[in-house]
Amino acid sequence: MTLPTIALFRNDFYLSTTEAIVTAVIADGGIVLDQTCFYATSGGQPGDSGFLERADGSRIEIASTRHGDTKDVILHVPADAQPVPDIGEKLVLHVDWTRRYRLMRMHTACHLLSVVCPYPITGAAVGEEESRVDFDMGETIDKDSVTADMMSLVNANHPVYLQWITDAELMANPGIVKSKNVRPPVGLGRVSLVCIGENAAIDSQPCGGTHVSETQEVGEIFIARIEKKGKENRRFRIRFGKPETAVL
Numbered sequence: 001m002t003l004p005t006i007a008l009f010r011n012d013f014y015l016s017t018t019e020a021i022v023t024a025v026i027a028d029g030g031i032v033l034d035q036t037c038f039y040a041t042s043g044g045q046p047g048d049s050g051f052l053e054r055a056d057g058s059r060i061e062i063a064s065t066r067h068g069d070t071k072d073v074i075l076h077v078p079a080d081a082q083p084v085p086d087i088g089e090k091l092v093l094h095v096d097w098t099r100r101y102r103l104m105r106m107h108t109a110c111h112l113l114s115v116v117c118p119y120p121i122t123g124a125a126v127g128e129e130e131s132r133v134d135f136d137m138g139e140t141i142d143k144d145s146v147t148a149d150m151m152s153l154v155n156a157n158h159p160v161y162l163q164w165i166t167d168a169e170l171m172a173n174p175g176i177v178k179s180k181n182v183r184p185p186v187g188l189g190r191v192s193l194v195c196i197g198e199n200a201a202i203d204s205q206p207c208g209g210t211h212v213s214e215t216q217e218v219g220e221i222f223i224a225r226i227e228k229k230g231k232e233n234r235r236f237r238i239r240f241g242k243p244e245t246a247v248l
């Protein structure tokens, strides 16, 4: 039996380092800690990489972070040939912040896209360079106008914040869930709603990922491509930077 981990990243998206105690080391290599700021793969956002610093200053490099058999257990998966820590050992955790911050910006961009394109979401994957969001929609939409609408939300610098509701409140209001096939992050007794704009005027959506706190932090983004995936499905690809200028 594995002890649960306090997931500090749920309440503080900007926490990149913390101290923690090793509570278990799983046979296939996952290190379990009493608490962590490492985000565990969930809801289309990949888990954090980084390193765990030992008392002598040496490092245990972490390749990825994922949930164990249950959502309250978080496994820090070491890279190949890393030293194994002792149970009870105190470590200082360091998230690869450059990577995580890009993921936070991208993840927030996915929410902005879902505001601009208010269709049911059938899938999403957040990446460091590119993210994709799939919508249940049949019509064709101009990618440059989607980019312009997203950038006006970025430039308006709307606040992004969390509101907590219980699983029961979410079940009683199924209309607030935009995803069609993706299960909302229930199972922990309460669910975080990601709200954009004062009084959630722009959007509110159940999501357990990490997001920036103001839309301006997303920075320059654009829709690189919209692909047709069947008659009733469109796949949008978001990238950082300015739209590539068409070469004539």
Ligand SMILES: [Zn+2]
Pocket: 107, 108, 111, 194, 207, 208, 209, 210, 211
């Ligand atoms: Zn989210």
